Amino acid sequence: MTTDYIPSYLNPNDLGPWGQYLQQVDRVAPHLGSLSRWVETLKRPKRILTVDVPIERDDGTIAHYEGYRVQHNLSRGPGKGGVRFHQDVTLSEVMALSAWMSVKNAAVNVPYGGAKGGIRVDPATLSKGELQRLTRRYTSEISMLIGPTKDIPAPDVNTNEQVMAWMMDSYAMIEGNLSTGVVTGKPVSLGGSLGRREATGRGVFVVGQEAAARRGVALAGARVAIQGFGNVGGTAATIFADAGAKIVAVQDHTGTIVRDGGLDVAQLHKHVAEAGGVQGFPGADATLDRDAFWDIESDILIPAALERQITAEVAARLRTKIILEGANGPTTPEADDILADKDVLVVPDVLANAGGVTVSYFEWVQDFSSFFWTEDEINARLTRIMQSAFGAVWDVAQEKKVSLRTATFIVACTRILQAREVRGLYP
Numbered sequence: 001m002t003t004d005y006i007p008s009y010l011n012p013n014d015l016g017p018w019g020q021y022l023q024q025v026d027r028v029a030p031h032l033g034s035l036s037r038w039v040e041t042l043k044r045p046k047r048i049l050t051v052d053v054p055i056e057r058d059d060g061t062i063a064h065y066e067g068y069r070v071q072h073n074l075s076r077g078p079g080k081g082g083v084r085f086h087q088d089v090t091l092s093e094v095m096a097l098s099a100w101m102s103v104k105n106a107a108v109n110v111p112y113g114g115a116k117g118g119i120r121v122d123p124a125t126l127s128k129g130e131l132q133r134l135t136r137r138y139t140s141e142i143s144m145l146i147g148p149t150k151d152i153p154a155p156d157v158n159t160n161e162q163v164m165a166w167m168m169d170s171y172a173m174i175e176g177n178l179s180t181g182v183v184t185g186k187p188v189s190l191g192g193s194l195g196r197r198e199a200t201g202r203g204v205f206v207v208g209q210e211a212a213a214r215r216g217v218a219l220a221g222a223r224v225a226i227q228g229f230g231n232v233g234g235t236a237a238t239i240f241a242d243a244g245a246k247i248v249a250v251q252d253h254t255g256t257i258v259r260d261g262g263l264d265v266a267q268l269h270k271h272v273a274e275a276g277g278v279q280g281f282p283g284a285d286a287t288l289d290r291d292a293f294w295d296i297e298s299d300i301l302i303p304a305a306l307e308r309q310i311t312a313e314v315a316a317r318l319r320t321k322i323i324l325e326g327a328n329g330p331t332t333p334e335a336d337d338i339l340a341d342k343d344v345l346v347v348p349d350v351l352a353n354a355g356g357v358t359v360s361y362f363e364w365v366q367d368f369s370s371f372f373w374t375e376d377e378i379n380a381r382l383t384r385i386m387q388s389a390f391g392a393v394w395d396v397a398q399e400k401k402v403s404l405r406t407a408t409f410i411v412a413c414t415r416i417l418q419a420r421e422v423r424g425l426y427p
């Protein structure tokens with residue numbers, strides 16, 4: 001049984017990304033058999049913390065930012081999920097991102113629940129010193145929730161290895177010991193894992209290979225369009241180009257560039273490092289209006305930026321065969337239906353971008369054992385896990401005649417709710 005429970009702290013007229021997640025849960029509920037009596041668990045985050053994060057700016061003024069950490073579900077293990085710094089972060093968004101982490105972690109069967117954090121801030125407006133003070137104050141404000149066996153943050157949009165190092169250090173100062181396992185995505189010099197930086201993009205590529213093989217698309221010469229050229233999109237571009245694909249279009253927050261014969265990805269990385277974005281790349285044929293990105297014909301489209309980019313209107317226009325969701329939540333449920341009608345194969349976020357958290361899991365295991373693996377070992381294990389998760393989801397999708405998204409939710413929510421059921425409720 002599901003209910004229409006709306007938390008009192010959200011706007012009932014616009015639930016935002018959380019509403020998108022709830023619609024996805026509604027689609028899986030009929031497939032959960034006797035576990036469906038627990039489905040309400042998935043619709044209520046276990047724990048939400050909103051914090052005020054004050055910092056002293058370089059000019060001596062005091063600025064306040066709103067921060068969150070949401071633990072959606074802890075049935076299968078400690079919370080796990082990244083921290084986002086972005087001017088559009090909202091509680092609804094962090095709730096949805098935490099729930100997608102629960103589903104993702106269960107889909108690839110790593111022993112974690114789902115959590116996510118964020119601060120509503122445009123980090124481009126802060127100096128490096130201000131960013132460090134913001135990160136440290138935020139870590140202090142959420143320190144009662146996090147810990148190596150409680151909840152383990154990691155990078156997400158606009159956070160990186162340096163931010164993770166500051167988080168780890170702040171937590172170590174509070175705890176009085178070196179707790180490398182409190183965050184993942186750390187620098188390798190501080191207990192980070194080889195391969196974590198590239199892991200999400202690499203995982204997108206692995207599921208891309210699987211999807212392309214099933215759709216009869218050859219990767220050599222395939223036309224690939226990518227939205228977002230950061231950690232996920234930038235790495236995916238490199239790996240797809242190395243496999244012979246043509247990266248025909250890239251869009252980021254600065255602009256949209258195209259080259260029909262394929263962009264030189266290595267040169268584009270250099271340009272982005274210097275210019276801060278793809279706009280102005282001399283190796284492009286043309287620069288397009290933002291909205292024209294969706295009209296570019298491709299074999300594979302990789303949204304790797306933010307949520308709710310592929311709306312119903314965009315889905316109707318798209319000319320592609322396969323969508324690999326590097327970003328979290330890029331496709332609305334209405335768009336999902338249109339894409340299904342158009343026979344576009346969508347590999348959902350909770351599967352396609354699970355490579356990052358999978359190598360975060362490897363990092364956490366390595367930190368606990370203080371024994372570090374080679375990059376080849378890490379990439380081989382990552383590939384095995386992603387291939388096996390894709391195969392299991394594919395089989396469920398075929399058997400139940402549902403989308404890969406619903407199939408992933410079936411696999412994952414079954415694992416979450418089985419754990420919930422067997423643990424029981426009463427103290």
Ligand SMILES: NC(=O)C1=CN([C@@H]2O[C@H](COP(=O)(O)OP(=O)(O)OC[C@H]3O[C@@H](n4cnc5c(N)ncnc54)[C@H](O)[C@@H]3O)[C@@H](O)[C@H]2O)C=CC1
Pocket residue numbers: 155156157158159200227228229230231232233251252253254277304305306307326327328353354356357
């Ligand atoms: N970093 C990770 O390991 C993981 C990230 N993700 C998801 O992947 C997505 C991207 O994350 P990262 O690459 O880590 O972030 P990032 O901060 O490294 O890069 C974000 C990219 O998105 C672009 N972007 C921002 N706003 C845009 C807009 N309005 N239109 C077009 N492009 C825009 C930026 O210019 C940048 O290229 C997010 O949805 C994130 O949640 C998912 C799994 C793991």
Ligand SMILES: O=C(O)CCC(=O)C(=O)O
Pocket residue numbers: 080081082083104152153154155156184185328353354356357358360
């Ligand atoms: O590496 C992790 O722990 C989580 C990464 C993340 O935030 C995500 O998969 O969306």
